[in-house]
Amino acid sequence: MSQYYNGKRTRNLFDPKSAIPFKLSRTKIDLFLSCPRCFYLDRRLGVGQPPGFPFSLNSAVDTLLKKEFDVYRKNQIAHPLMKVFGIDAIPFQHENLEEWRDALRKGISYFHKPTNFTVTGAIDDVWMTPEGELLIVDYKSTSKKEEVNLDAEWQITYKKQMELYQWLFRRNEFRVSETGYFVYCNGLSDKETFANKLEFDIKIIPYKGNDAWVESTLIDARKCLDADTIPRASPDCDFCRYCKLVKEVELDKVVKQC
Numbered sequence: 001m002s003q004y005y006n007g008k009r010t011r012n013l014f015d016p017k018s019a020i021p022f023k024l025s026r027t028k029i030d031l032f033l034s035c036p037r038c039f040y041l042d043r044r045l046g047v048g049q050p051p052g053f054p055f056s057l058n059s060a061v062d063t064l065l066k067k068e069f070d071v072y073r074k075n076q077i078a079h080p081l082m083k084v085f086g087i088d089a090i091p092f093q094h095e096n097l098e099e100w101r102d103a104l105r106k107g108i109s110y111f112h113k114p115t116n117f118t119v120t121g122a123i124d125d126v127w128m129t130p131e132g133e134l135l136i137v138d139y140k141s142t143s144k145k146e147e148v149n150l151d152a153e154w155q156i157t158y159k160k161q162m163e164l165y166q167w168l169f170r171r172n173e174f175r176v177s178e179t180g181y182f183v184y185c186n187g188l189s190d191k192e193t194f195a196n197k198l199e200f201d202i203k204i205i206p207y208k209g210n211d212a213w214v215e216s217t218l219i220d221a222r223k224c225l226d227a228d229t230i231p232r233a234s235p236d237c238d239f240c241r242y243c244k245l246v247k248e249v250e251l252d253k254v255v256k257q258c
Contacts, residue, residue, distance in 0.1 A: 019116070021117065023106070023118045023120060024043075024118065026121035028042070029119075029221065032221045034234065035239070035240060036234065037231045037232060037234065037240060038234075040230055061200075065125075065183060066124065069125055072090070081183070084204075087127070087204065089135055091128075092128040092134060100122065100123050101123060103122035106120045107120050108123060108165075110171040112218055115221070116222075119218065121161075121164055123137075124137055124138050132175060133176065134169060134176045134177065135179065135181060136162060137180065138161065139183045141184070142185075142186055143187035143189055148203055149205065150182065163213070164211070166180060166209050166211050167211035178208050178210070179208050180207050181205065181207070182205045185201075186202075186203070187200055188200065
């Protein structure tokens with residue numbers, strides 16, 4: 001576990017001089033892509049962004065989906081949703097599946113020698129075609145009136161997530177299809193009564209991934225952590241804009257008091 005001193009993390013930090021492989025999770029790669037400055041402050045200096053609130057309802061949906069697909073996995077038959085959406089596959093059965101799903105047990109990992117990173121990610125599910133090709137699957141849940149899709153600009157993080165998982169499985173010598181699937185559950189809010197249950201419209205959305213960005217991103221992330229200077233803030237980073245505004249307001253207040 002991480003240890004803290006005066007609010008700063010003191011363990012699991014990147015040390016440029018260390019020969020020990022450094023664990024880099026999928027979420028931290030997302031952070032680097034979003035804002036190298038926040039990434040550097042977190043992984044190198046131990047000052048992370050405040051944690052977000054847990055999405056307990058989303059987690060419950062994920063857990064129930066895993067249990068349901070595991071029933072079909074055990075019997076090695078297709079889930080009815082696969083037939084509805086024309087997907088010729090069955091849930092993939094493997095002895096390491098529970099480890100791959102568990103972020104605390106590092107999920108699925110790969111040692112990337114050029115950067116000395118052990119890259120990790122925790123998947124939701126994997127399906128397999130009759131030809132033995134793996135389909136990476138991610139569960140998503142929301143509640144909105146519009147039909148769910150992957151068209152929003154912020155959903156690029158979902159696509160990057162899928163592509164990194166595909167990259168990890170390929171590096172672990174699995175045959176992986178370019179096409180992955182999002183099992184998207186949309187909670188229905190137009191019912192007459194709640195009646196102690198929440199109903200969902202479930203849609204399986206295919207996505208053709210391209211993991212070509214992963215190698216260069218890992219190299220860039222290593223260069224970022226190796227540097228002795230803190231990177232500039234990303235112009236799109238809400239957290240950095242907030243910190244900058246707080247400093248400006250505090251400075252203005254001090255000046256007025258002088």
